[in-house]
Amino acid sequence: GGVSFSGNRHFSGKHLRGSIATSPPGILAFFSDTSGVFKESDLKTDVERISALYFDAGFIRAKVGPAEIEFSSAQNKVFVHIPIEEGPRYRISAISVSGDLLGTEKQNLKVAAGDLKVKNELNLAHRKMVKSKAGDWFNRTRMARDLQVLTTHYRDMGYAHANVLPFTQIDDEKRLIEVEFRIRPGKKVYIERIEIAGNSKTQDKVIRRELIIYEGDLYSHSKIEASRRAIFRLGFFKDVKVEPRKGTAEDASILKFTVAEGSTGTFNIGAGYSTVENLVAQLQVTQQNLFGRGQTLTLQGQLSSLRQYFSLRFVEPYFFDTKWYFSFSLYNSLYSYESFNRKTMGGSLTWGYALSPLWRVFLTYTLEDVNINTSSSGTLLGSGSRLTIPSTAYVANLFKDGITSSMRASLTYDKRAP
Incomplete structure (x- = not known):
């Protein structure tokens, strides 16, 4: 074929x-x-x-x-x-933006008063949003993108029902197309109410605190879409949809965010056999949305005849419903080497703060106690036998013991999109 x-x-x-x-x-x-x-x-x-x-x-x-x-x-x-x-190929002869070209309230007042300078500035600003240029070959996809940019610009200023209509004049003889975008902004719209639906397990506040648009705000398409992405990034939902509806007044809109709950818990268990460690077992339990509060709890354990490791980690991304992030972790490990045991106990505390929806700053304090034991015998859980350790184990000196206290600061930028 x-x-x-x-x-x-x-x-x-x-x-x-x-x-x-x-x-x-x-x-x-x-x-x-x-x-x-x-x-x-x-x-x-x-x-x-x-x-x-x-x-x-x-x-x-x-x-x-x-x-x-x-x-x-x-x-x-x-x-x-x-x-x-194929037919003939056409170029763009001219491209313009017309209609009610609006800017800030101050600019709009000046234009209404007959200020031609401000009017020309607004016209130039609108033309810069359009990437299609006179002299280019006509490109339908790029034209659709220009249409979307102009529409989003007005809907981000509160004109929820703004329409941008493309008009074309085709000259078949010269194979040219003249393009005009006519803007009809309509009236400004405010957010009357925000509804959350579909969250059978997750608490409303866990979803609402991800929003960057609030009741009483001017309508903004970009803020609505950014809020939808932020809710999805939580990882708790299979799908997040938003539906704007007409409110009780002509200048009011109701936003309805509908989520589809997903699986947030994982349970992993594994076992293996090694000639060195004999039986090796591991277990990990994670709940990313603990009791529907948006908190994360992780328990982990590993056991063998030569080592054991246990850890617990808890994360609260919005401490007491503020922009503060809080987490702590605890861990305990025991490793058996040929001539000594290395036992470690420790934990960490992390505080963070959301500088913006994308930027966060963190400060982590870690405290760790390491004990190197060469003079006694020890029993590792799950080994079924005691490990006799020679007292003359010079290799143990290569491992530092004692208490370590440290601080670490970090800055993160997260721009993931579903």
């Missing part, structure tokens, strides 16, 4: 085939049950992809398809042919 094209002059057949999902089996097809398998749904999507390639290269009259399919029962193969009519 295979995919062929006709009428394509601007893009090579190789380039077009590399842009679609429909393809003959490759040399590694035997590793996959689906590689090279013909799917009609994929073919429809592929025709749309090729059309998008041409529209983004200035071929606004391009016609792709319909695809012609030929089945060969003798060879058990499918042959696909996609006809293409």
Whole structure:
């Protein structure tokens, strides 16, 4: 089988085939049950992809398809042919932004008073938001992105129902397109109420404290989306959706955040055998959303005939519902070497503060007590035997014992997006 094209002059057949999902089996097809398998749904999507390639290269009259399919029962193969009519290629002759161009309240008042300088400044600021330029080949994807940027700009200023309408004038003789974005801001909208739904386990406050938009604030598309991402980053939910609804007044909006609870607890247990350590066992239990409060508790243990390790860690990301972060950890370990035992007990306290939704500063204090024992015998839990330790173990001097106290400061930046 295979995919062929006709009428394509601007893009090579190789380039077009590399842009679609429909393809003959490759040399590694035997590793996959689906590689090279013909799917009609994929073919429809592929025709749309090729059309998008041409529209983004200035071929606004391009016609792709319909695809012609030929089945060969003798060879058990499918042959696909996609006809293409590229048509002429168009450039942007001029691009403008019109309508009610708004800025800050101060700027709007000056424009209303007839200040042409401020009006020109606003016009220039709007044109800078548009990345499509006169002289460029027409690109539908870039044009859609410009439309979204202008729309988001107004919705971030509180104009929740702002519309940006693209108008084009096409000159087929000169193969030019004139583009105009007309802005209709509408009225400013305020957040009347924020509702949380779907949180059967997680407390409301755990979700609300991630929000960066509040009741009474001006509507802001970017803040709403950033709040949705922050809730999702908690790791407690499989999905987070937000739905703006009309409020009790024309200038009021109700935001409804709907979450889908996910699994937040993990239980890991493992065992193995080593000729050195004999039986090795380990256990770890973690709950990332303890009692639905957003706290994390982790218990960990490892046992063998030569070592044992236990630890406990607790994290409260919003100490007493403030911007302060608090965590502590405790650990106890015992390692048996050939001529001595090394026992460690310690713990740490960490305080942090959220400087912004993305920046946090942390300060960690660690206290650790290390004991090197070469003069007595010890029994490791799970060994089933006592370990006799020679008193003349000079290698033990290589390991420092005593109490260590330390402080560490750190600054983190987290810009993850789901």
